[in-house]
Structure formats: C-alpha cells, structure tokens
Amino acid sequence: MKAHLMYKDRDFDLKGELPSNRQALTQDLELSTLFKSMALGDDFLFEVAKKAVLSGLNNLDTILYRQNILKDCLNNPSIIRDIYDITIESIERKKKTYFGFFNRYPSSILHSSIDVLQIFVDILKKLRIIADAHADKFASEGFRLFFTMLKKELGDEYFACVQNHLEELKFRNGVLISAELGEGNKGSNYILRKPQGKTQDKKESWVQRIFAKKQPVFTIFISERDESGARALSELKDKGINLVANALSQSADHILSFFNMLRTELAFYVGCLNLYERLAQIGEPVSFPLPVDAGERRHSFKGLYDVCLALSLEQKIVGNDVNADGKDLVMITGANQGGKSTFLRSIGLAQLMMQCGMFVPAESFSSNICQNLFTHYKREEDTTMNSGKLDEELGRMSDIVDKITPNSMLLFNESFAATNEREGSEIARQIISALLERRVKVFFVTHLYEFAHGFYDKKLKNTLFLRAERQNDGRRTFKLVDGEPLQTSFGEDLYNGIFGTGS
Structure with missing residues (x-):
C-alpha cells in the first residue's frame, strides 16, 4: 500500500539530501520562524517542514498536485488530523510490543508479530471507516486515489481472512510439523503443516472422532522436570515455525512502513494547517x-x-x-x-x-x-x-x-x-x-x-x-x-x- 500524498509516483524521502545552500537560505530568509510555526513544538513536524520547503519542486504538475491535496486538507482539517493521529497511534502501540532480546527466537517473533498485526488490523479498520464516511468530501487526485486504495485493499474479506490466519497461527491445538532425517540422522526440511480438520467448515462430533479411522502415531511424553527435553522440543518447534515467523514479521514491517510513510507525508499538510490557522488568528490573508x-x-x-x-x-x-x-x-x-x-x-x-x-x-x-x-x-x-x-x-x-x-x-x-x-x-x-x-x-x-x-x-x-x-x-x-x-x-x-x- 502506498499513500502518494506528496508525489504521484513515489514516496517522500525524509532522509534525502538538502540543497548545499540550505544554511544561507535559512539564515537570510529566517526560515526557522516558518518551520517553528508549522511544527508548534513537534520535532518531527519541524523536520518534515524543513525538508519539504528546502527541497522544493521544479515540476509544475507536482506543485499543482500538492496544492489540490492541501486545499482538501484546509476544507477537512479535523479529518486530516484524525488520520494523522491514527498513524501516530500505530507507531506508538508497535513500540510497546517490542520484546528486545527475546525476539531472537522464532516463537517470540511469531507471537510478537501476531500481537502487532492484531493492533494494525484494528487501526486499519479505523482508516477504512474514515474512507467510507468521508471520501466523498475530497476532490483532489491524491486523496481520491488514497481513499480508493483503502476501500479496495481493506475490504471485509481481507479483514476476515487476516483474522482467521492470526487465530490459526496462535496454535491453540498444538503445532503440526513434518521433518526428514538428513545426514547423520539429523533433522532437516522442517515444514509447518496445516492442522488436520482445518479445511472442514464444522468440527467433528465426539462420536465421529472416536470411531474415525486414525493414522498410526507415536507419542512421547516429557516429564515436567525434564528441562533438556522441553528445550529440545522448543527447538524443534522453532525450526518448524521459523519461516512462518519471519514471513509474519515482514508483513508487520510492511504495514508499519505504510503507517510511517503516511505519517511523514501527512505531517507536511498538518504543518500547513498549523501555519494557516496561525495566520488566520493574526488576520493575514493567504x-x-x-x-x-x-x-x-x-x-x-x-x-x-x-x-x-x-x-x-x-x-x-x-x-x-x-x-x-x-x-x-x-x-x-x-x-x-x-x-x-x-x-x-x-x-x-x-x-x-x-x-x-x-x-x-x-x-x-x-x-x-x-x-x-x-x-x-x-x-x-x-x-x-x-x-x-x-x-x-x-x-x-x-x-x-x-x-x-x-x-x-x-x-x-x-x-x-x-x-x-x-x-x-x-x-x-x-x-x-x-x-x-x-x-x-x-x-x-x-x-x-x-x-x-x-x-x-x-x-x-x-x-x-x-x-x-x-x-x-x-x-x-x-x-x-x-x-x-x-x-x-x-x-x-x-x-x-x-x-x-x-x-
């Protein structure tokens, strides 16, 4: 997913280089006063304003593209601030789920990724609600594409599918893993399998489960005091879920990058709103x-x-x-x-x-x-x-x-x-x-x-x-x-x- 609220075809690069004469421009034009009025004490807004103003645009179409988006923002300031607050909420709540040292293990990565994605799903639903309720109030090409993207990518089927996967990945009924014996009788080719019965719409009755034909299985019980056995079992589980844990972590990072970019691009327009309101209080026209x-x-x-x-x-x-x-x-x-x-x-x-x-x-x-x-x-x-x-x-x-x-x-x-x-x-x-x-x-x-x-x-x-x-x-x-x-x-x-x- 892309926001594209600064450029039609690319993201806004907050880390890009500023012009070599930025210091002279800032001093001679007293730009710090402008940036401070746009930021209202927010360091992130200050940096985005500084980057956007000093980088400038030499393309006429892109200037007009941003102008039209800003006009929408001026007409709907509360909605823009609500979306901006949602992006901040997503980033702050993600930080609270960070497990640090323990995220070296696949099981920890998996569980923390599930928690993060559950948070992101809830927040994405808030964006979808805003899109459904207010999309018709925006006329610019940038916001029309943005809201259309939200409605297309974040449909009810998408949320239901994601929620179903997250529930399955909690492995409430255990983990089914297949493996092969490799060189030296060491385990290899660990694969996480879909639990049996998950393809059925309804659970089997207890009578069906008792009389159903069963596959031959061998069961090993580990004593509660057997720490080495528990550790070995945990390592086997980690090997089985490693690929899934990494995939889920990458998915969480992908959604987080969307929120980060959306926050960055909206920060420019929030800064413009702050400046506009300040000048309106003074009585100056724009x-x-x-x-x-x-x-x-x-x-x-x-x-x-x-x-x-x-x-x-x-x-x-x-x-x-x-x-x-x-x-x-x-x-x-x-x-x-x-x-x-x-x-x-x-x-x-x-x-x-x-x-x-x-x-x-x-x-x-x-x-x-x-x-x-x-x-x-x-x-x-x-x-x-x-x-x-x-x-x-x-x-x-x-x-x-x-x-x-x-x-x-x-x-x-x-x-x-x-x-x-x-x-x-x-x-x-x-x-x-x-x-x-x-x-x-x-x-x-x-x-x-x-x-x-x-x-x-x-x-x-x-x-x-x-x-x-x-x-x-x-x-x-x-x-x-x-x-x-x-x-x-x-x-x-x-x-x-x-x-x-x-x-």
Whole structure:
C-alpha cells in the first residue's frame, strides 16, 4: 500500500539530501520562524517542514498536485488530523510490543508479530471507516486515489481472512510439523503443516472422532522436570515455525512502513494547517499561487507580505503590489528602514512556499518556477580577521556561481557595499550583467547609486525599478513603488529620529 500524498509516483524521502545552500537560505530568509510555526513544538513536524520547503519542486504538475491535496486538507482539517493521529497511534502501540532480546527466537517473533498485526488490523479498520464516511468530501487526485486504495485493499474479506490466519497461527491445538532425517540422522526440511480438520467448515462430533479411522502415531511424553527435553522440543518447534515467523514479521514491517510513510507525508499538510490557522488568528490573508514554467518570466502579486515577520510580531504586516512580468532584474532602492529587506525576504519566502506546493502569504501571487533559489546577503565583519568583508562576499558569490543554473533566482541584499562606491558599483554591474546573460532572475536591494542608476539609464525592457516610499515628513509607508533610484537614502531621517532635529 502506498499513500502518494506528496508525489504521484513515489514516496517522500525524509532522509534525502538538502540543497548545499540550505544554511544561507535559512539564515537570510529566517526560515526557522516558518518551520517553528508549522511544527508548534513537534520535532518531527519541524523536520518534515524543513525538508519539504528546502527541497522544493521544479515540476509544475507536482506543485499543482500538492496544492489540490492541501486545499482538501484546509476544507477537512479535523479529518486530516484524525488520520494523522491514527498513524501516530500505530507507531506508538508497535513500540510497546517490542520484546528486545527475546525476539531472537522464532516463537517470540511469531507471537510478537501476531500481537502487532492484531493492533494494525484494528487501526486499519479505523482508516477504512474514515474512507467510507468521508471520501466523498475530497476532490483532489491524491486523496481520491488514497481513499480508493483503502476501500479496495481493506475490504471485509481481507479483514476476515487476516483474522482467521492470526487465530490459526496462535496454535491453540498444538503445532503440526513434518521433518526428514538428513545426514547423520539429523533433522532437516522442517515444514509447518496445516492442522488436520482445518479445511472442514464444522468440527467433528465426539462420536465421529472416536470411531474415525486414525493414522498410526507415536507419542512421547516429557516429564515436567525434564528441562533438556522441553528445550529440545522448543527447538524443534522453532525450526518448524521459523519461516512462518519471519514471513509474519515482514508483513508487520510492511504495514508499519505504510503507517510511517503516511505519517511523514501527512505531517507536511498538518504543518500547513498549523501555519494557516496561525495566520488566520493574526488576520493575514493567504492564497494559492499560480505557478508557470521556468522558461517564462512571470512575477506579479498583490498584498505580498513577509510571513516570518508577521509570525514574529503576531500582527498584520504591510503588503506590496508589484507586476514584474517579463522582467529579469528588479532593482530596489530608497530610504533606509523603508521595508526593502523585508520585501526581498517576502519574495524568497513566497517562492519557496509556492515550489513546495503550499499557499503563499499574499492576496494573489503568480511566478515562474525557478530551478534553484540563492541568496547573497551582507554579513557581519569576520571577527577572526581571516579575510576582509569584500573578500568574504566575493568568496560566497564564487560558490553561488559554481552552482547556479539558467532560470534560477538570486536575491541580493546590499551586496558589494564593503568597498568604495565606484568599485562596489563596478563589481555589482559585471556580476549582474553576467547573470542576466545566463537567464538568472535577480532581485537586488542596494544603496549603490552609481550601480543602480547605471542600469536605469540603459532603459532595459527586462528591468523594473522599485523604491521604498517615503513621505515628505520622513515617515516610511513600507510600500514599494515604481521609481528612479535616488542619490540619497535619507539617513538624516534616522539621525533626527534618534537625536532629534535640534533647534
């Protein structure tokens, strides 16, 4: 049995490798805040959220596949949580049946496997009941296939058959084993046989049993104090039931793997439910994005906000409306503390959320899929003095260039400002020009006027210039508007805000 709630044709690999730039993405986009809100203190939910968001998807069909499943989850949150709780119950109850050292023996393996399978049968019945009662409430392809699978595989005949086998394997009337004498008169070819009379629907009466023709048998009685004899008999029994015990153990492991995978895949959607409910409490909107192929240039949205900032402050955040369709470069300039870095972070977060099949923090959002997402943010000074700040920035940039591919996205936040204006502008110009030639989409927050205005003067059709809005009295609206780069970042506003304007 397969869940297939993350991919149509394969399981979700929780142990797969994360991208090499995961640390930079987590730091620059403050992803830990997002993961914590999805996990609500649950370490397993945290790891699944981290894996799903950072792994991303480059396939349009798979993104839409997950979106539709998530829509079903949002429409039926209690049912999803019930199924998730069932998977946890199965795993926890399995742990309580573990016999440790004694599971080295076939008889112990057999008995513990019977106990585990009996637990799993009861839990599978709960899943079947949910499928029967609620399948018609789900519209996504993923859940339709999931519930159809449950109804097909877990029918009444299946449960009756399994229950019958489990009862037989308890060997209440003893164990029937055949064997042969091998080399040196040692026993070989031990085979567990079906007990006589089990093929009959009804038990024989006592009269029939008395007068029935019997096969010749030899009976050996072992004294209660004969420990060696009892041990030998137990070893003979273990040899006979060994294959059955292993088969039953493998069956239990197979069902357990199904529950583990179902728990893992549902954990992503439970995390999304947790996040959705948290944002609803704050009053922030979310929407399902419209992704398009990587080769297109689409990036337009309404009311896009930094979800991590909203979660940290627990209040509504100013959103932005931008139409960057057909643009390869978005240059962002303007006043200090005007919301530029927050806006840049919202771009990265929305892209990651879209490409793992989630909703996004916006009233509406559409973007092309990116093959990879990279960030290049300014860092604090190297306290070990192993390198200068500019050397460190260029080193990180070199690492990114080694890995970046066409149709990727790169977010720059005040990069190359560790040197003088002219040198920093020239470095930035050459790097951005090369990236654009490689069909890399770039968002660049900068205070380098010479660099920004140099691109503005070129009047490139594939470039959009945004500026952090500032009112005449110096107040910031935290809105980004179309605008030519200015030569000042209005640092004087910050000075006056801290020290006052004086007399």
